[in-house]
Amino acid sequence: MDRVDVVIVGAGPGGLAAAIRAGELGLSFVVLEKGSRVLQGILDTYPRGKKVYPTVPKGEEQPFGITELQPANEPVEDYFARVETCVKERGLQIQYGHEFQGFVREKGGFAVDAGKTRYSASAVILAFGSNIPIDLGVYGEAKMVARNLGNPEEHIGAPTLVLGGGNAAADVVSTLSKTKRDVGDSTPVYWGHRREHFKVDKDVARDLGEEILLGGNIKILQGTVPRIGEVDEEGVERLIIQTQSITLPHGVEMQQGMSFPMKHVIACIGTQGPSIIFDRLGLQQITCTEGVCKIGREGAKLVMLNSCFQTSVKGVYAIGGAISPAYLLVEEEGALREKKHSNLIFKAVQDGVHAAEDIAGRLSRA
Numbered sequence: 001m002d003r004v005d006v007v008i009v010g011a012g013p014g015g016l017a018a019a020i021r022a023g024e025l026g027l028s029f030v031v032l033e034k035g036s037r038v039l040q041g042i043l044d045t046y047p048r049g050k051k052v053y054p055t056v057p058k059g060e061e062q063p064f065g066i067t068e069l070q071p072a073n074e075p076v077e078d079y080f081a082r083v084e085t086c087v088k089e090r091g092l093q094i095q096y097g098h099e100f101q102g103f104v105r106e107k108g109g110f111a112v113d114a115g116k117t118r119y120s121a122s123a124v125i126l127a128f129g130s131n132i133p134i135d136l137g138v139y140g141e142a143k144m145v146a147r148n149l150g151n152p153e154e155h156i157g158a159p160t161l162v163l164g165g166g167n168a169a170a171d172v173v174s175t176l177s178k179t180k181r182d183v184g185d186s187t188p189v190y191w192g193h194r195r196e197h198f199k200v201d202k203d204v205a206r207d208l209g210e211e212i213l214l215g216g217n218i219k220i221l222q223g224t225v226p227r228i229g230e231v232d233e234e235g236v237e238r239l240i241i242q243t244q245s246i247t248l249p250h251g252v253e254m255q256q257g258m259s260f261p262m263k264h265v266i267a268c269i270g271t272q273g274p275s276i277i278f279d280r281l282g283l284q285q286i287t288c289t290e291g292v293c294k295i296g297r298e299g300a301k302l303v304m305l306n307s308c309f310q311t312s313v314k315g316v317y318a319i320g321g322a323i324s325p326a327y328l329l330v331e332e333e334g335a336l337r338e339k340k341h342s343n344l345i346f347k348a349v350q351d352g353v354h355a356a357e358d359i360a361g362r363l364s365r366a
């Protein structure tokens with residue numbers, strides 16, 4: 001079993017930042033990546049050609065923790081190529097096709113199970129992102145509904161529905177609209193969200209605005225609720241959404257809706273975070289209750305972390321997308337505070353740097 005100071009799980013921006021900083025501080029490390037490339041999580045979820053923005057959350061002004069990982073408003077393919085070059089030039093040790101399974105405690109740290117192999121490490125950084133999609137919550141089956149935009153060309157010639165009110169949905173709407181516009185296809189892209197207000201960052205909104213001004217056929221459906229997944233008489237799997245509901249006297253409701261073939265529906269309604277994995281690893285979490293949590297949804301589990309992203313298991317850190325949109329900060333005096341954590345590359349990179357620095361500090365004191 002190979003011995004390293006730190007096992008880093010995931011070669012996304014968070015894991016790579018941790019690896020780069022760990023290397024700079026003289027720590028030995030290995031990065032486990034279940035995919036076959038760096039930034040696999042990003043490549044799997046971003047629409048093709050999507051621009052990657054260096055968005056910095058409100059109130060934070062520090063420079064990007066690692067300059068080479070800072071996106072430059074560039075297509076995701078260019079960002080990937082730059083990061084891949086940086087990884088090669090720095091000679092980072094990444095084990096592709098190695099999926100982290102768990103760890104057991106052993107003397108001086110952890111025995112980490114990476115499927116094909118095992119590592120012995122003093123510390124573990126969990127940087128595996130947040131990739132468990134939230135359930136669509138409809139009556140009936142909706143398994144055919146995609147969770148990200150694979151090939152935009154597959155939607156040419158068919159009205160397409162994008163669900164979700166955030167950046168990911170907005171990106172998919174712009175990309176789809178542009179793909180259709182480029183080939184003179186006038187079928188609309190419907191953009192549906194449960195709420196009245198959409199919540200997108202400035203950069204994303206700018207791209208969307210540009211797309212609309214350039215003639216993109218985007219139709220916004222506020223207050224849209226996905227209702228039923230069913231197979232129609234022609235055998236097509238369809239998703240029915242409710243677009244309007246009017247209350248009539250005597251408890252009668254009149255509902256208006258639309259129905260789309262599921263193969264033309266993309267639901268970007270977010271991810272629920274890896275609380276099941278945290279539970280399995282024995283990391284302490286607290287369930288949000290209404291009125292107490294302001295960021296986490298009721299019932300969501302928030303992992304407990306100290307200010308350096310160390311979990312309740314000493315030596316195990318959780319960073320980046322895996323702890324978004326919120327975690328519970330354990331303050332020095334033991335008080336707990338719900339802390340917002342934007343799911344942005346900037347934050348993942350910053351967390352990775354902090355975690356690596358904390359581990360280096362702990363090991364030099366040991």
Ligand SMILES: Cc1cc2nc3c(=O)[nH]c(=O)nc-3n(C[C@H](O)[C@H](O)[C@H](O)COP(=O)(O)OP(=O)(O)OC[C@H]3O[C@@H](n4cnc5c(N)ncnc54)[C@H](O)[C@@H]3O)c2cc1C
Nearest residue numbers: 010012013014034040041053100128129320321343344345
């Ligand atoms: C559509 C979309 C658009 C976005 N646009 C932007 C943007 O423009 N700018 C911005 O700042 N942010 C953007 N984000 C958010 C940004 O991508 C995330 O904040 C960032 O990727 C989080 O980095 P991470 O390293 O924590 O996780 P990830 O990037 O998800 O990386 C996690 C890695 O861990 C690997 N992994 C998972 N499980 C295991 C396992 N068990 N064993 C080994 N490896 C594993 C995955 O394959 C993946 O490569 C966007 C997100 C989406 C979905």
